Each structure stands twice: as C-alpha cells, then as structure tokens.
Amino acid sequence: MRVVDVINKKKVGKALTQEEIEFFVQGYVKGEIPDYQIAALYMSIYFQGMNDEEIANLTMAYVNSGETIDLSGIEGVKVDKHSTGGVGDKISLIVIPLVASLGIPVAKMSGRGLGHTGGTIDKLEAIPGFKTTLSTEQFIANVNKHGMAVVGQTANLTPADKLTYALRDVTGTVDSIPLIASSIMSKKIASGADAIVLDVKVGSGAFMKSLEEAKRLAKCMVQIGKALNRRTIAIITDMNQPLGHEVGNANEIREVIDVLSGKGAEDETTVALTIATYMAIASGKYHDFQSTHAELLQVIESGRALEKLKDFISIQGGNPQIIDEPSKLPQAKNHIEIRSNQSGYISRIDAEHIGLVAMLLGAGRKKKEDSIDYAAGVTLLKKVGDYIHINEPLCILHTNLDTIETKVLEAYVFQDSKPDPIEYIHEVVK
Known part of the structure; x- marks a missing residue:
C-alpha cells in the first residue's frame, strides 16, 4: 500500500477503508510516512470530508496508536x-x-x-x-x-x-x-x-x-x-x-x-x-x-x-x-479596577478578548513551556444585560506584574435598551 494512492483516493472524495486509515496513522507515528504526505491527505479530508464509518475508524486508529486506560477495576458505569x-x-x-x-x-x-x-x-x-x-x-x-x-x-x-x-x-x-x-x-x-x-x-x-x-x-x-x-x-x-x-x-x-x-x-x-x-x-x-x-x-x-x-x-x-478560607488560595499583589468609559446596558462581552487579557496578566500560556501564575486573572463585576454608569467599576484585573498594558474595554459593547437574555443551553444532541 502506498500513501500517495490513499491521498489520491480521498482527493476525489472516495471513502477510505479501515485498513487504509490504520496504515497511514501507524505509519506516521512510526516515522515511516513524512509530514508532507499526511498534510496532503488531511487537506484532502478537509475538502472532501469523511463518512461516519471513516470517522469512527480514524478515532480508533488514534486510540490504537498508544496506551489505553483500563478502568474495568472501577465498579459501575464510568x-x-x-x-x-x-x-x-x-x-x-x-x-x-x-x-x-x-x-x-x-x-x-x-x-x-x-x-x-x-x-x-x-x-x-x-x-x-x-x-x-x-x-x-x-x-x-x-x-x-x-x-x-x-x-x-x-x-x-x-x-x-x-x-x-x-x-x-x-x-x-x-x-x-x-x-x-x-x-x-x-x-x-x-x-x-x-x-x-x-x-x-x-x-x-x-x-x-x-x-x-x-x-x-x-x-x-x-x-x-x-x-x-x-x-x-x-x-x-x-x-x-x-x-x-x-x-x-x-x-x-x-x-x-x-x-x-x-x-x-x-x-x-x-x-x-x-x-x-x-x-x-x-x-x-x-x-x-x-x-x-x-x-x-x-x-x-x-x-x-x-x-x-x-x-x-x-x-x-x-x-x-x-473551602472555608478561600484567602489561602494564591493571591495577586496588584488588583486593578477598570471603570466604564460610558453608560448603558452591556450588550456584548467578547469572551475571547477577555481570555487574552487574562493570559497577558499571567493566567495562561503563549507556548506550552510557559509557567502559569495561579493568582492572575480577571473578575467581571458586570455581565451582559447589566446597566452600568460611566466611571462605574466594570471589572478587576489581578496580576503580579508591575506594568501591564491591556485594552480590556475593547471587549465591551453597550446599548441604550436592555438586550434580550442570553440562552445558556442551545441544544441537546443524543
């Protein structure tokens, strides 16, 4: 079996067999198949998709590429x-x-x-x-x-x-x-x-x-x-x-x-x-x-x-x-209050933007080798639907850094009327 044949097959939208999927997954893990061929194959999958059977077989090929955890020693349904x-x-x-x-x-x-x-x-x-x-x-x-x-x-x-x-x-x-x-x-x-x-x-x-x-x-x-x-x-x-x-x-x-x-x-x-x-x-x-x-x-x-x-x-x-004394958890030395620059109802808080602010304060990693500051983070004092007055506290930044430069206010959008409530649960799929 050749990888190029598997690539060509998927490139034109044909379904891959379990054997073909196991072949390229195992070959890549063992170092027998180069990056560029797997990249070409995955780009073909990106455009052509996979059917349910292919996806299940790819999942199991990933599972079979390494260790599995045997939890049979645990009583009941895990x-x-x-x-x-x-x-x-x-x-x-x-x-x-x-x-x-x-x-x-x-x-x-x-x-x-x-x-x-x-x-x-x-x-x-x-x-x-x-x-x-x-x-x-x-x-x-x-x-x-x-x-x-x-x-x-x-x-x-x-x-x-x-x-x-x-x-x-x-x-x-x-x-x-x-x-x-x-x-x-x-x-x-x-x-x-x-x-x-x-x-x-x-x-x-x-x-x-x-x-x-x-x-x-x-x-x-x-x-x-x-x-x-x-x-x-x-x-x-x-x-x-x-x-x-x-x-x-x-x-x-x-x-x-x-x-x-x-x-x-x-x-x-x-x-x-x-x-x-x-x-x-x-x-x-x-x-x-x-x-x-x-x-x-x-x-x-x-x-x-x-x-x-x-x-x-x-x-x-x-x-x-x-539990009784949360102050025993790590505490940041700096707590910076951010005040609103306008009045109105909060209609949107860009979650990703707030997350990136938290990372810059030390709460996350830019690369996997980075260490985390457990005390760093953001406290949101107001959420979507809340009314806020100009110069009223909007959030608090916690950090051990002496100097920070964040544009946290850019995460917030305001409007004059109260927005519709957010639907927390959109759908259940069984």
Missing part, C-alpha cells in the same frame, strides 16, 4: 465529561463532586491549558498541595472508595492525535469537523469511559463560532460514540461571554466554591446543573431530566456538594481549608 473549551469554563470542577454525590463514579482525565487560561489540571494545581499525578492503581482506588478522581493525561495516550494535531495547526486543517471530532473522541475512548457527556461551546470565546458549526461537531461526536458502543450525549452551551464572573485559575476555584454553595452566577450554575444531570442520565442510574435536576439542586442546597468538594480536595493531597 462517566466522563469533555468541554471543547471556553473562557471561565470551570464546569468540570463543579460537576465532579456534584455527580459523585449521587453515587456515580467520575473518573476524569484532564489536560493543561494552552492559550488564554489554564486547563482543568492547572486550575486544580492552584489549590495548595493538590496532586494531579496519580498511578493508575491509586486513581482507580480513589474512584472506588470516594467516587471520584482526576489525573493529568499520560504522554502515551493517543500519540497519533498529538502528532497530527501539531501538523494540522501549521497546515490550516484544524477546523475540519471529522478531524476535530476524532481527535476529541479518541482521547475519551482511550481514557476508558463507558459514557461520555460533551459540552460543545459556541460563540465568541469558543472554537466553534456559529451554532451551525457547533451542531455539526456535536452530531459527529455523538455518532462516533454510538459507533464505538459508548453512550454519548452532547450539550451545546453558550460562550458569547465568559462563563461566570471569574477568569483565571485560583479565582475560578473560588467561584467553584460559590456554585457548590448555591451562590453561583446564573449562567454557570445553569450549565453545570444541565451537564451534571445528563451525566447522571448517561450512567443509566437516572432517567428523567426534571427529577434528576431537582435532586442535584437538593444536593447543593443541603451542603452535600460542598462537603464532596472538600473530600475531593483532601483525597488528592490538597488543603481543604480553602
């Missing part, structure tokens, strides 16, 4: 959750203790962030003492005993995806639905989950900017899950403004505490409860949305969710005192 990424997205940290409170095992493998703020692992490492490096045995033992655990992704998980993503990034083929879907789902399959709930973000702070694109990606990933015998549900959620009031790492942990105390912002509480409800349903232990949602609300109101968060922090070596 439910995992994945977000396509957004600004102020701390939903994983909310739903882990919430779902575990229902007696559903949550075995979560998460990554670090590259871009405006840290990933789930970075946010957790803002908690003093919290360990995200666990052996597989310890990881499984924690889930069996406490119902939850989080660990950083192993280096040998889906190496083909890591290699091809780096190539796609520099060859203009990142925004291909089949390639995005297989990339995301391969990591979830390799992580050993039985059921998967996907939080597909859409809007200015998301990878998918339009609802049509987000629906296509959601449907594609759900179809992959079905083809590979994983119960998969996708929820399309809004990212046209940052989620909640905090963007950063340590300050997002403080907001997780607020949500699980019943004092969270409406948008992130709505999204978190919706995703947690569908995780419970995906486990097979619950079936009705309304009654499950009501039970999760009761878990928060009773204080059980906050106690579970405290347990979660303790079992992974973190300091649980941060």
